[in-house]
Amino acid sequence: ATDTPTNNFCTMNPVDNFFQGSVFSQGNCQLLAAASYTWNTGTMGLTAGKWYFETSPSLLTAGFDVGIVSGVSLSATHDLASTNNIVDGVCIQTSNGRVNKVTPGAVNVEYTDTSYAVDDVIGVAVDLDNLKCYFAKDNTWQNSGDPESGATGTGAVAITTPASTSGGAYFPAWSFGGANAGASFNFGGCPAFTVSSAAADGNGYGAFEFAPPSGYLAICTKNLGSDGG
DSSP states (O other), X not given: OOOBTTBOBOOBOTTSOOTTOEEEETTTTEEEEOSSSEEEEBSOOBSSSEEEEEEXXXXXXXXXXXXXXXXXXXXXXXXXXXXXXXXXXXEEETTXXXXXXXXTTEEEXXXXXXXXXXXXXXXXXXXXXXXXXXXXXXXXXXXXXXXXXXXXXXXXXXXXXXXXXXXXXXXXXXXXXXXXXXXXXXXXXXXXXXXXXXBOOTTSOOOBSSOOOTTOBOSBHHHHHHHOO
């Protein structure tokens, strides 16, 4: 763990555990869906900058959704890809690799790439300077994505500016429409799955399985203080 009293890292938020709820463990970085329509978000919201985190399916009987959203749990029968959500964001469905752009009242399928299995590592790169989001499977960026492509946004999903969303910021998020699914998160501070490389970001913070793309940072208080967000 690289989380310290002077540099706190994002975790998943046990306070945002309404409705069906999830079981939290591993320093609030591992979640288990206890019932249908779980929905949880991270502890730190983002409004600017470039950010990276990882997650890995730890238990998977069907696909779950992982990505970023602009608000906390809102309904007992919504998941991230529900068309009746009133939040903005983007998510990937692990069962089929489908990437959805979440908009109030609709979900748009952006692309479908590859499914995920237990212990695969899903990388999420969020570029709020250019309003783009990218997903990787074991360090291969999906949809031929290039998180370092800037305003071009090669392979990215365009996202709404945070100030125009319902929550005013984007939070890491996951949900599951069934039961018996689990996700292990790594925000760089207290990985809930074993990492072999312990790769840090460009500021020297975090311990990731795969190195964050150039310019992308771990979600932690040191980086939020120096690089905005």
